Amino acid sequence: MTGTRVHTAPWVFTGERVVRRGAVAVTGAKISAVGTLDELRSAGEVVEWPGTLVPGLVNAHTHLQYTHMAALGQGTYASFEDWSEAFEAEYSRRDGWRTSAEDGLAAAISNGTTALGDVVTHAEALNVLADGRVHGIAYWEVMAWHDADWAVRGRQQTLDVLAQATGAIGLSPHAPYSLDTGVLDDLGRLARELGLRSHVHLAESAAEHEYVFQGAGALAEQWRDWGYGEFALLRGGGAAVRAVTYAGTRGVLGGHTHIAHGIYVDAEDRALLRSTGTVVALCPRSNAVLGLDAAPVAAYLREGNTIAVGTDSLSSSPSLDVLADVSALYRIARAQGYTAPDLHSRLFAAVTAGGAAAMGLDDRLGSLTAGKLADITVVGIEESTAADTLAAIVEAGQGSAEATIIDGAIRFARESALMSR
Numbered sequence: 382m383t384g385t386r387v388h389t390a391p392w393v394f395t396g397e398r399v400v401r402r403g404a405v406a407v408t409g410a411k412i413s414a415v416g417t418l419d420e421l422r423s424a425g426e427v428v429e430w431p432g433t434l435v436p437g438l439v440n441a442h443t444h445l446q447y448t449h450m451a452a453l454g455q456g457t458y459a460s461f462e463d464w465s466e467a468f469e470a471e472y473s474r475r476d477g478w479r480t481s482a483e484d485g486l487a488a489a490i491s492n493g494t495t496a497l498g499d500v501v502t503h504a505e506a507l508n509v510l511a512d513g514r515v516h517g518i519a520y521w522e523v524m525a526w527h528d529a530d531w532a533v534r535g536r537q538q539t540l541d542v543l544a545q546a547t548g549a550i551g552l553s554p555h556a557p558y559s560l561d562t563g564v565l566d567d568l569g570r571l572a573r574e575l576g577l578r579s580h581v582h583l584a585e586s587a588a589e590h591e592y593v594f595q596g597a598g599a600l601a602e603q604w605r606d607w608g609y610g611e612f613a614l615l616r617g618g619g620a621a622v623r624a625v626t627y628a629g630t631r632g633v634l635g636g637h638t639h640i641a642h643g644i645y646v647d648a649e650d651r652a653l654l655r656s657t658g659t660v661v662a663l664c665p666r667s668n669a670v671l672g673l674d675a676a677p678v679a680a681y682l683r684e685g686n687t688i689a690v691g692t693d694s695l696s697s698s699p700s701l702d703v704l705a706d707v708s709a710l711y712r713i714a715r716a717q718g719y720t721a722p723d724l725h726s727r728l729f730a731a732v733t734a735g736g737a738a739a740m741g742l743d744d745r746l747g748s749l750t751a752g753k754l755a756d757i758t759v760v761g762i763e764e765s766t767a768a769d770t771l772a773a774i775v776e777a778g779q780g781s782a783e784a785t786i787i788d789g790a791i792r793f794a795r796e797s798a799l800m801s802r
């Protein structure tokens with residue numbers, strides 16, 4: 382691509398500053414300058430957008446291949462275990478994972494998403510992000526292995542799948558309860574050896590705590606019923622520590638990892654996540670569908686954890702619109718007594734810079750900065766002040782994506798946005 386395009390809108394929120402009648406100059410796949418339209422008008426062809434230009438939105442936790450399982454996500458469930466039963470029944474009789482993932486990716490892009498943390502369980506869906514020319518990481522998910530089977534077959538199968546990746550790849554030990562203890566240890570080692578980032582579901586249900594702490598409770602019974610009673614935690618009556626501590630002792634936490642959910646955590650757990658540099662991707666709408674409690678959003682913010690935002694998949698969430706989860710987080714934080722005036726900017730940061738940090742992509746993504754990749758979301762929201770505009774995006778941004786620019790290419794644009802140019 383040659384030449385420079387100058388994208389402009391009534392507001393530009395770079396993630397670091399706000400520019401009225403701002404502009405972002407894009408040369409090739411990268412941002413070459415950020416300023417006012419007056420400053421940058423002569424740099425190239427001017428492209429006018431309505432509303433506000435923001436850094437490309439990051440969906441830090443999803444499973445695109447479950448997009449065709451949307452009927453499950455429209456339901457409500459009494460417990461995590463109830464949803465898991467319904468999920469397993471549906472999952473075991475499905476195929477067509479590649480098409481399902483592609484449909485999910487198209488939906489995510491049309492909701493302003495430019496980078497995703499996508500958890501993959503079938504090799505046919507492994508390269509959907511790479512083939513779809515979006516940013517992020519495809520995390521190969523490993524679950525339901527006993528230590529013995531893992532050593533004989535599981536490890537090699539995993540390496541064989543990883544070898545098929547054509548784009549950025551990571552490892553996802555599914556959760557502390559769905560893998561035997563030695564497998565968790567080995568996945569931690571493998572990620573470090575291969576220099577891969579990792580991603581794990583953690584502290585998602587109260588029953589997970591009971592399982593990890595004492596090898597008992599509804600989730601432990603479910604996994605015994607499913608034939609995993611030989612897992613060390615189930616055999617030995619638990620680890621007598623909380624799930625986050627357990628994950629830490631198994632080498633799962635660290636600056637190369639982000640976790641999904643992080644609901645059932647106490648102050649010590651949150652401190653461990655901070656001290657290990659582990660980012661938390663919060664998925665509030667999925668949590669609500671599964672009948673779980675809300676994550677301690679206010680505490681995470683007050684204590685200074687780095688948070689990101691995920692939709693989770695359509696099998697547990699109503700849409701792949703990550704701004705709807707941002708609004709849910711806003712309501713939860715307020716209800717939990719978070720009254721500081723920075724709430725809008727903190728949640729805006731979560732869905733942009735926080736998501737980039739979760740996947741170690743913050744040197745290239747997460748803000749509109751000269752030198753970074755030109756991932757820009759056009760949000761069709763414009764109020765008379767910057768503060769009101771930011772508040773509207775955070776509190777009611779659902780469905781407001783007007784256009785999505787990835788690596789400088791316009792990948793989605795509503796008719797209305799094109800007409801206003």
Ligand SMILES: [Zn+2]
Binds near residue numbers: 442444500582641693
């Ligand atoms: Zn998930």
